[in-house]
Amino acid sequence: MQTFVIQGGRRLEGDMTVQGAKNSALPILAATLLCQGESTLTNCPKLSDVYAACRILGSIGARCVMQGHSVTVRADAPSRAVIPEDLMQEMRSSIIFLGAMLGRMGQCSLGFPGGCELGPRPIDLHLQALRRMGVRITEENGILTCTVPKGLHGARIHLQFPSVGATENILLAAVLAAGDTVITNAAREPEITDLADFLTKCGAKIEGAGTGTIRIRGVKQLTGCEHRIMPDRIVTATWLACAAATGGELRLLHTDDASLTGILDVFEEMGGSCSRSQDSICFSGRKPIQPLRYIKTMPFPGFPTDAQAIVMAVLCKANGTSVMEETIFENRFRHVDALVRMGADIRIAGRAAVIRGVRQMHGAVVSATDLRGGAAMLTAALGAEGETVLTEISHIDRGYDSPELALQAVGARIERK
DSSP states (O other): OOEEEEEEEOOOOEEEOOOOOOOHHHHHHHHHGGGSSSEOOOOOOOOOOHHHHHHHHHHHHHHEEEEEEEEEEEEOOOOOOBBOHHTTTOGGGGGHHHHHHHHHHHHEEEEOOOSSSSSOOOOOOHHHHHHHHHHTEETTTEEEEEEEEOOBBEEEEEEESOOOOHHHHHHHHTTTSEEEEESSSSSOOOHHHHHHHHHHHHTOOOOOSSEEEEEEESOEEEEOEEOOOOHHHHHHHHHHHHHHHHHHHEEEEEEHHHHHHHTTTHHTTOOOEEEEESSEEEEOOOOOOOOSSEEEBBBBTOOOOOGHHHHHHHHHSSEEEEEEOOSSTTTTTHHHHHHHHOOOOEEEEEEEEEEESSSSOOOOEEESSSHHHEEEEEEEHHBBBBBEEEOOOOHHHHHOOHHHHHHTTOOOOOOOO
């Protein structure tokens, strides 16, 4: 089992190139299943979740080849409308193949998704929406069997919560359905827009992606295209946090300023200095870290839940007390015990965390609890005194492409062992 060994207390300085977005690559990989001909995705990060998505495509009968940061998929004749249970358990985003398989094959059989244990991630919204589009769903022994006896058709669908996954599954099912589909209270995350951009290049008719109302007019066929995956805004937030925790200065290249709503303002409020352009950010964390009096996670354009643990790791050394409220996942404070072991002063009360800043953190042996919690421990370790041994780093590999190499290039002392 691999670990990261980090020698803390070194200021990060230099240029870092931001990888492609995991949360964009995974639904777009699922979307390639809808296309005739070849689809090529560039700027695709090398992640264990991406490899799992490629294995799922292969199990369905698609040809999927990854070379460097480019993935080529050909799904001219998918042959198997079943995703094996072991592949479903590899990642939480695996449920996104549901809409794509129904759109392309009119049937599918799969289990419930696995991945990080963040508490319940109900798929009720997905299933309710698909039923409105003509899908018949049965469950037996944890296996969902979905059929479309009369074919997929458009529908008006109002989401009770702007779920990213449900919005994506409806999009994937609707682009080849008969008639028009309208989604209200749709998720507005930039990754939704990136998925819609890919589908539109392939011939889909989509309006309103990135707003609360999305309209899809079904077409008879999609044709593969070449598409560049958008930059990862959560990885961007992570590198900003690492700079802030170490008092460093970084220039982040290949970013997307428009996708960072709800993130950059938080780092500036903590005392960081951001110089922004369309595709790069110059960040200085030289000033003392200031507390955040109150911040809560919200759907886009609010502060993202995926950045909560990472920002908390910075606030552990703030000059004062911060309060963070988690409104999306009930178990997203699992990283707190590890931060406390490293010297943090954090108290949990329900869905709120009270973080009292300390002068210095110290190294410890800690285990990544989940993807973003692991990134928080990595961030804290870089700014701490002494050596940290971080285990269970397979969680981090789900979302970060060779993070040790990226950090070594800007002065971090980190090794994978």
